[in-house]
Each structure stands twice: as C-alpha cells, then as structure tokens.
Amino acid sequence: MSSMENLFTQIIQEIGEDVTREGLVDTPKRAAAAFRFLNRGYQQTLDDVLNNAIFEADTEDMVIVKDIELYSLCEHHLLPFIGKCHVAYLPTGKVLGLSKVARIVDMYARRLQIQERLTKQIADAIQQSIQPAGVAVVIEAKHLCMMMRGVEKQNSVMQTSSMLGLFRKQISTRSEFLNLINRA
Structure with a gap:
C-alpha cells in the first residue's frame, strides 16, 4: 500500500467509516489513483505539453479557442x-x-489552484511560448467549495481574466475578443 493509500485509509477512518466494509475495501487505492490523475499537471512542463507544435504563420489576426x-x-x-x-x-x-x-489549460488546471492564478498562468505560458502581440484568457467556473459547503450558493459563477499586450492596451482589441466569446 502506498503512502497516499495509507493516508486515504486514515481519512476514511477519521470520518467514522469502516475501511474493511465491502464498498470501501479498494477505495484508498482508487482515491489515491484519482488524486494523482487530478493533479497530473505537476508532472508536466510547458515544453512537454507544446511538443514542438509551434508553427510559422503569416497572420496577425486574432486566434481564439473558446469553451x-x-x-x-x-x-x-x-x-x-x-x-x-x-x-x-x-x-x-x-x-x-x-x-x-x-493542453496548456489542462496542465495548469490539473494542479491545486485558485482560479485567479490559473488564469494568469495560462496567459503567461502562451506569451512565453510564441511572444504574440497580446494574449487574453477568460475563465468562468463554478466552485464546489462554495456550492457544497460554506455559503451553499448553487448558481454562482466566478469569472476571471488576464489581458496581456494589445488586449490590455487597446480597448478595441479587448472588446472584439469579449464580443466574440460571448456569441452563442
């Protein structure tokens, strides 16, 4: 049993459950595997993720990947x-x-995060990778820490943005991006 499996065993026992119960016998092993998967971004680097997929292109027009x-x-x-x-x-x-x-989004999302930092890390990684004239990142997310516990607000959505280069300096560029991502 790995140390993480032992820790999950302890957690299950601490909440008052019997880890020898049929449905829980393999839970520490499954939970440890799931936790490693959910945090696999720590095992990745930007170079690994990009895998040399940077291409010459004769364009200065905005590239958007949404949703x-x-x-x-x-x-x-x-x-x-x-x-x-x-x-x-x-x-x-x-x-x-x-x-x-x-893949850049996933690499940083699959780490323990706050949304504000995640947004900036994605923007900075793209800026570092290809030195564009500007980068814009917007994240909209529902947080279970706010939905399942604490204030228990089911319909709250957090929005964060990071604007670099021309997206920060030129309102028209920022507005074009925001209008395009808000289209149905």
Missing part, C-alpha cells in the same frame, strides 16, 4: 471547480498547434 472545459481542485478545500476557458492571442509570426492551447 475549453476545465476541471481543477481548489487549493483551500481540495474540492473541484469546473468551468470553461476562452483563450485568444495575436500572432507575430508563430502560432500554436490547436490542441496545445487546451
């Missing part, structure tokens, strides 16, 4: 937050392979 689903764990309660991420950048000779944008 990227994300799943993360809040670092304060270890409860999930679930939502979607919208990413845009203004290329200056280089673009990312399409799936790489989603």
